[in-house]
Structures are given as structure tokens and as C-alpha cells.
Amino acid sequence: MPVPLLEVTNIAKRYGHIEALRGANFTVYPGEIVALLGDNGAGKSSLIKTICGVTKPDAGEIRFNGQVVTIDSPQASRDLGIETVYQDLALAPDLDPAGNLFLGKEILYPGLLGWLGVLDKPEMRRQAEASFARLNVKLQDINAKVVNMSGGQRQGVAVARAMVWASKIILMDEPTAALGVVQTRNVSELIRQVKAAGVAVVLVSHNLPYVFEIADRIEVMRLGRRVARFVTAETTMDEVLDAMTGVTAPQEAA
Amino acid sequence: MADQSQAVPVVPARAGIGALLRSMLRSQAAMTTATLLVLMAFFTVLFPSKFLTVFNIQNLLIDYSGIVLLGVGLTFVMTSECFDLSIGATLVLASVLGVEAMVLVGGEGWSTVLVGLAATLLTGAAVGVFNGFLVVNLRIPSIIVTLGSLNVAQGLAYVLTGGQDMHEIPNLMVDSIGLGRVLGIPAPVLVSGIAVIVGAFVLSQTRFGRHTCALGSNKEAARRAGIDVNRLSIQLYVLSGMCAGLAGFMSLARFGTTTLSGHSTDFITALLGVVLGGTSLFGGVGTVLGTAVGVFIPGVLSNGLILMSVFPYWQLVIVGLVLCAVVYADLVKRRQRDD
Numbered sequence: 217m218p219v220p221l222l223e224v225t226n227i228a229k230r231y232g233h234i235e236a237l238r239g240a241n242f243t244v245y246p247g248e249i250v251a252l253l254g255d256n257g258a259g260k261s262s263l264i265k266t267i268c269g270v271t272k273p274d275a276g277e278i279r280f281n282g283q284v285v286t287i288d289s290p291q292a293s294r295d296l297g298i299e300t301v302y303q304d305l306a307l308a309p310d311l312d313p314a315g316n317l318f319l320g321k322e323i324l325y326p327g328l329l330g331w332l333g334v335l336d337k338p339e340m341r342r343q344a345e346a347s348f349a350r351l352n353v354k355l356q357d358i359n360a361k362v363v364n365m366s367g368g369q370r371q372g373v374a375v376a377r378a379m380v381w382a383s384k385i386i387l388m389d390e391p392t393a394a395l396g397v398v399q400t401r402n403v404s405e406l407i408r409q410v411k412a413a414g415v416a417v418v419l420v421s422h423n424l425p426y427v428f429e430i431a432d433r434i435e436v437m438r439l440g441r442r443v444a445r446f447v448t449a450e451t452t453m454d455e456v457l458d459a460m461t462g463v464t465a466p467q468e469a470a
Numbered sequence: 471m472a473d474q475s476q477a478v479p480v481v482p483a484r485a486g487i488g489a490l491l492r493s494m495l496r497s498q499a500a501m502t503t504a505t506l507l508v509l510m511a512f513f514t515v516l517f518p519s520k521f522l523t524v525f526n527i528q529n530l531l532i533d534y535s536g537i538v539l540l541g542v543g544l545t546f547v548m549t550s551e552c553f554d555l556s557i558g559a560t561l562v563l564a565s566v567l568g569v570e571a572m573v574l575v576g577g578e579g580w581s582t583v584l585v586g587l588a589a590t591l592l593t594g595a596a597v598g599v600f601n602g603f604l605v606v607n608l609r610i611p612s613i614i615v616t617l618g619s620l621n622v623a624q625g626l627a628y629v630l631t632g633g634q635d636m637h638e639i640p641n642l643m644v645d646s647i648g649l650g651r652v653l654g655i656p657a658p659v660l661v662s663g664i665a666v667i668v669g670a671f672v673l674s675q676t677r678f679g680r681h682t683c684a685l686g687s688n689k690e691a692a693r694r695a696g697i698d699v700n701r702l703s704i705q706l707y708v709l710s711g712m713c714a715g716l717a718g719f720m721s722l723a724r725f726g727t728t729t730l731s732g733h734s735t736d737f738i739t740a741l742l743g744v745v746l747g748g749t750s751l752f753g754g755v756g757t758v759l760g761t762a763v764g765v766f767i768p769g770v771l772s773n774g775l776i777l778m779s780v781f782p783y784w785q786l787v788i789v790g791l792v793l794c795a796v797v798y799a800d801l802v803k804r805r806q807r808d809d
Contacts, residue, residue, distance in 0.1 A: 244699055270694075291696045306686035306694050310754030311680075320695030322677045333676040363807055 219282060221246045221384060221416055222298075222379055223265070227276030229262050232278060236262040237273065238440035244385060249407060249417045251427040251448075254282035254437035255299065255460055261422050264387055267418075268300040269293035280384075296385030301391060305374040309363035313355055313373045316362055338406030347380050348372075351406060375406050385416045392426060404430055424453050443467065495596050499760040505746075508643055512563045513774035520777055527764040532724070534676035535658040536561070536717040536767040541747075541761040542669040543713030547706050548744055549673065551686035551753025552605065552612040554707065557596060557714040558736035559623035563594040566627045569636040578640040586643065587719050593716025597623055602677030604703030620737075627730055637727045648723035658720050665713070670758035682706060685752025708733060735786060739768050741788055745796045752804055768792070 221313070222244040229237040236416040236421070237259045244250055254260045266270040267278070269287045278285050287293050307316050316338045324330035345358055353372035361435050362370055371391065378386045388407070392400040407430060412419050422425050427434060429447060436444040443466040444459035458464045520526060540557045547554045569642040571589035572582050597619055604615040650657040673679035683697055684692040693699050723731060745751060746767050747760025772785040 287794055290694050296697070302694070302696075306688065306691040308684040308754070310687040315680065315684075318699050319680075321692070322680060324677065333678055335675060335677060335680060337675075460673050465720075 218245055220258075220279070221280075221281060223279040224263070224267065225277050225279075226233045227273045227278075228264055229259075229266065229271065229273050236441055237266070239276070240437065240440060241443075242267075242417060242435060244416050246384075247411060247414045247416055248432045249411055249419060249430055249455065250435060251419045251421060251431035251439065253391070253421070253424075253427065253433055253456065253460055258460075260435040260437055261389065262440075264300070264389055264418070265466045266421055268298065268387055278315065292379065297382060298381035299358060299385075299386065301374050301378045301380035301389065303389040304428055307362050307370060307374055310361055311392075312359055313348065313365075313376075314358065314360055316343045316373055317344045317347065317377045321381070329359065335416065347376055351376050351379060351398075351409060352402075353406070368395060368402065371395060371399060371403060379406065379410055379413075379415070382410075382415050385418060386410055387420075389417045389420045391419065392421065392423060402428070407447040413429040428453060438462055438466075441466070457458065474585065479747075499757055499763065502748065502764050502767065506763055506770065509767065509770045509774070513770065513777065515767050516774070517683070517777050523772065526773070528659075530769055531659045532548065532656050532771050533764055535595055535656075535662040536721055536724075537736060537765050538662040538762055539665055539713050539717040540718065540736060540744045541765050542665050543710035544740050544744050544759055545669065545747070545749050545756050545758050545761045546611075546673060546682055547710045548749050548751065549686050549756030550682050550706050551689070552703065552706070553576075553616055554599060554601065554710045555613065555616040555737055555753055556619040556623055557710060557717075557740065558733040559620040559627070560594055560597045560711055560714035560731060561718040561721060561733050561736065562728070562753050563591040563597070563605060563623040564629050564715040565625045565722045566636065566730075567593045568719055568722055569631065569638055570713075570743055572640065573636075573638045577620070578642060580642065583643045586639075586722070590715040590719040591712050592715070594608050594711035594713070594718070596711070597714070598708035598711025599704065601711070602707035606700045606703050621710055627728075631728065631730060633726045633730070634641070635730050639726050641777055643723050644726045647720070648726065658724055660714070661720060665716070666762045670762075678705075683754055683756065686750075686756070688754075726761060734790075738789060738793065740765065742768055742793045742796070745793070745800060750804070751800050764804050 220222055220243045224240070224242040224243075227237050227240045228235070236311045239258055240263055240422065242252065242263055251258050253261070262271065264327045266273045267287065269290045269292050278287060287296070290300075304320055308319060311319065314337075322344070323340050325334050325336045341358065348355060348358070355369055355372070362373060366371070375388075375391070391403050391407075393457050395403065407417050407419070419427065419431060434446040434448055434451070435442055436446070436456060438460060443462075444456075445462070445467065446456060455464075477708045510522070532748075539560065543587060543698040544554055567585040568590040575582055575585045601612070601615055601619050604610050605612045628643055647657050652660050673682065681692065681697050684695070684697065685702055691700055710788055743765030745764070747762070747764030749755055749756040749761060768785070768789050771788060772782070775785055
């Protein structure tokens with residue numbers, strides 16, 4: 217095994233009297249597709265939120281490329297080259313796809329206009345169009361507001377945004393939950409493209425067949441801890457299910 | 471492949487002239503402009519020698535120049551999905567403190583007038599910081615915060631003056647700003663016109679405007695995109711307060727007195743202009759040009775009603791009813807959109 221790109225160890229997070237994470241571990245290797253599996257309440261979302269900087273863990277260590285790092289804000293996570301596709305997509309519905317792609321990273325005109333904060337809309341639209349074309353995200357009208365788009369198209373915009381900005385890892389929380397068969401296939405295509413570009417993908421999903429179709433590795437959480445790790449090609453759905461439901465004993469101690 | 475075959479038939483349909491016309495009709499700015507023109511045509515036919523005269527239209531523009539200034543600030547705040555009920559009272563408090571400041575430094579010259587301008591703008595900014603702080607840091611809903619600051623500002627204005635209007639305003643200010651003209655354009659109209667142009671540009675073409683729309687559209691998305699939404703909210707309240715402060719300064723220049731009780735309906739008129747202009751009550755969408763047009767619907771209506779010798783208080787009744795109707799239309803549109 218190569219050196220892990222992201223190594224999360226012994227993360228604890230408590231909400232009131234609920235222990236969401238009890239010394240959770242998680243590993244991502246460069247350029248792989250790894251699925252994070254677990255039943256409801258296993259701590260998947262809490263772990264993802266820790267990595268993307270939405271919540272701060274109470275204890276634990278995050279190593280990125282072997283270095284200990286602190287991720288205390290979404291920006292800190294992004295600065296490491298980690299982008300997140302949230303389950304709710306986190307798009308601004310009243311902006312167009314280009315506006316969403318560049319939200320918070322707007323391109324300004326050079327010189328005086330830029331100093332005044334004037335947006336270079338043509339340039340952002342041009343780059344957005346190029347990105348959507350490269351990623352094969354099909355939008356009927358690049359000028360339409362996101363609110364007027366289908367669920368699949370919105371997903372395309374959100375994934376494309378993460379892909380354009382991510383240099384190391386994309387976290388995807390239930391990327392196919394709201395999608396039909398065709399759109400799910402489109403998202404799979406996108407995920408494979410991300411991998412081909414050398415960016416690792418972390419996939420949080422309930423959809424076991426989907427995970428088996430696309431993931432290289434599987435890490436299973438249960439009750440706030442990692443309980444099993446599998447290489448997809450060398451395991452079966454039954455084995456993974458047993459780990460998720462606690463039929464098999466954990467592979468590693470907390 | 472499947473997607474391409476789906477996309478092809480849709481594109482030409484969208485580019486058709488019929489669709490273009492429909493989308494223009496759907497745009498509320500176009501509807502508002504059309505409504506304004508119909509209203510104006512109506513009163514022109516009714517009063518051919520009185521309504522559409524240079525004198526009357528000019529008066530109308532001057533009368534509503536202050537509301538336009540309030541509307542510019544309110545458009546920004548409402549685009550970010552917040553409210554500012556306090557603008558009318560801020561205007562009054564700013565004009566009182568403006569006079570106080572000018573009395574304090576004394577004199578009748580431009581330096582005194584500039585001190586007055588600075589005092590009105592600073593008052594507006596201070597109310598904005600107050601509103602923004604309570605909304606952002608204490609997370610009190612903006613409608614309640616600004617209802618509170620409305621009363622605080624109006625109350626302070628009465629306390630500071632003992633309820634008596636102040637008149638100690640340099641003649642220079644009234645003569646050259648209130649009654650002044652630049653290239654034949656009345657100065658109050660010019661000031662409001664510039665505010666509209668700058669406001670429209672900032673909201674639609676700059677990063678600040680883009681972030682304002684994003685904040686109103688999806689606050690969480692804006693936050694996750696790395697936008698400092700708290701700082702932005704406070705900035706928007708300061709902007710709104712400063713627009714009200716400037717309106718207070720212009721009011722002093724026009725009337726030569728603090729009009730303590732003269733602005734109780736300013737907020738609702740400005741609000742009606744903002745929503746008629748196409749800014750959504752639910753944030754995310756705002757247009758300053760629409761506001762500038764929208765404000766003149768109650769304006770023309772009121773002007774026409776006076777010409778018709780209708781008891782002027784009916785105007786309030788109509789403004790209130792139209793406001794409910796317009797907000798209902800916005801609501802229906804939003805529900806359709808979200809389905």
C-alpha cells in the first residue's frame with residue numbers, strides 16, 4: 217500500500233450526551249474511490265463533516281500527506297485541495313451554473329474595474345462552459361438559473377464545481393440519493409473521470425450495489441468507529457453487510 | 471447519448487420569439503414598467519393639460535426622490551433575505567442629528583453643510599451597525615430588530631427635539647441643494663438618479679452584489695462557499711442606513727426643516743416600490759432599476775388621485791392593498807418554482 221493521502225485517527229465528537237464518533241479512523245489513498253459505509257447513526261456524516269471543516273472534532277488527529285493538519289473551517293479543508301458535494305448540493309438557486317461554479321472564487325476584471333469588484337462574467341461563463349463540456353455535464357441552457365434545472369442537472373453543476381476546484385479529494389455525501397437510473401449513471405461517469413484525473417473520491421452511500429460497482433475500497437463504520445476495511449474486488453456484499461450490522465467482530469480495536 | 475437526444479428539441483423552442491415575449495412578460499420589471507405607463511396614460515387622458523406637464527412630472531420626481539434613495543438601500547437588504555423597517559425613522563433621526571451638528575459647528579457656508587452631510591450619513595451607518603449587530607450576533611429576526619430600531623430612532627428624534635421641528639439649516643443648503651439645479655435637472659432628482667445607477671451597477675455587476683444575491687438565495691451555500699455572511703449582512707444594513715441618512719440630508723435641504731412626523735409612510739411606499747420592481751420578498755433576486763420604476767407606481771397613483779380630487783388618505787388604503795396583492799403574486803411564483 218502507498219502512503220495514505222488522508223489519515224484520520226481516533227476522532228471523537230460528542231453532541232450533548234450523544235457520542236457520534238468514538239475514536240473513528242478513516243484512510244484515503246491517492247487517486248482511489250473509497251466508499252464509507254454504515255447504518256444510520258454509524259457516524260458517517262459526522263466524520264465527513266469533520267473532514268470538510270463544518271464541525272470541529274473534540275479529539276483526534278488528521279494527517280494529510282503525512283503532515284498533521286487542523287481543519288477548522290470549510291475554507292481550511294478547501295485549501296488542502298478537498299472539495300465536498302453536500303447531500304443538499306449547497307447551490308444558490310437564483311444564480312446560474314457559472315455563478316455557482318465560481319461562488320466565493322469570482323473572477324474579476326483586471327485593473328481598476330477589478331479593484332472596484334466588477335465581475336468578469338464573460339470569462340467565468342467561458343470557463344464554466346469549458347468545464348461542463350470537459351466533464352460531459354449537459355445543461356440545456358447555460359444562462360438559466362439553477363432553480364429551473366432538473367435534479368440531475370443540479371447534481372451535475374454541484375459535482376462539476378467540486379471537480380473543478382478539487383486537486384486531491386472529493387467528498388460526496390449520498391450523491392445518487394435523489395437521482396434516477398440515467399442520472400446515477402452520469403454521476404458514475406463523473407466519479408470515474410475524477411479518478412482518472414488523479415483525484416481521490418470518498419463516497420458516502422447506502423446503495424450497496426452502487427458502491428460495489430464503482431468503489432475500489434470500502435470502509436465500514438458502526439457505532440462511531442471504523443469496524444472493517446475491504447478491497448471491493450475481494451469481498452462480497454454479505455460480508456460487508458455483516459460488518460455494517462455487527463454480525464462479524466470488528467477487524468480493529470478502537 | 472440519451473441526453474443529447476433529449477436536449478435537441480428543447481433548445482430551438484426556447485429561442486423562439488414567442489418564448490422570448492413570454493419571458494419578457496414574465497419578467498416583473500417589464501410588467502411594472504408597463505403598469506406605470508398604463509397608469510400614466512390613464513391620467514394623461516383624464517387630465518390632458520395637467521398630468522403630463524413638465525411641471526407636474528418634475529414635481530413627482532422631486533417628491534419621490536427620497537423614497538427612491540430609501541428603496542435603493544432596501545433593495546440590497548431584501549435581496550439578502552432580510553428586512554429593514556427602520557429606514558423611515560432613520561431618515562428622521564439622521565436629519566435631526568444633521569441639524570444638531572450644523573448648529574454645533576455654526577456658520578452658513580459649505581463646510582457647515584458638509585458637516586451636516588457627514589452627520590446624517592454617520593447616523594444612518596450607526597443605525598445600520600446596530601441593526602446588523604442584533605441580527606447577526608444575537609440572531610433576532612430582522613423584522614423584529616428593525617421594528618425595534620424604528621421606534622428607537624423615531625423616539626430619539628422626538629427626545630432630542632422635544633417634539634418641535636428644527637429649522638436651523640443654512641440657506642445655502644436649501645438654495646443650492648434642495649432647490650438647486652444642475653444642467654436643468656433638480657439636484658434631488660440628480661442625487662437619487664446617481665444612487666440608482668451606482669446601486670444597480672453594484673448589485674448586478676460586482677462581487678459584492680453577487681454575494682448579496684447568494685446570501686439571500688441560500689445562506690448555507692454562501693457560507694460553505696467561503697463568503698463571510700455575517701460581515702456581509704452588517705455591511706448591507708450599514709448601506710441601507712446610509713441611504714436613509716442621505717435621504718434625511720436631502721429632506722433637510724428640500725424642506726428647510728426636520729420633518730419629524732412626515733415620514734411614517736415612507737417605509738411602506740419604498741417597500742411597495744421594491745417588491746413591485748421585482749425584488750423578491752424571499753431573497754436571492756433583486757433589481758435596483760426595478761425599484762426605481764416601482765416607486766413611481768404609488769407616486770403616479772397618488773399624484774393622479776390628487777388631480778381627481780380624491781381625499782388623499784385613500785392613497786394609503788390603496789398602497790396597503792396593492793402591497794398585499796404584489797406579495798401574494800411573489801408567493802405564488804415562489805411556490806410554483808419550488809414545486
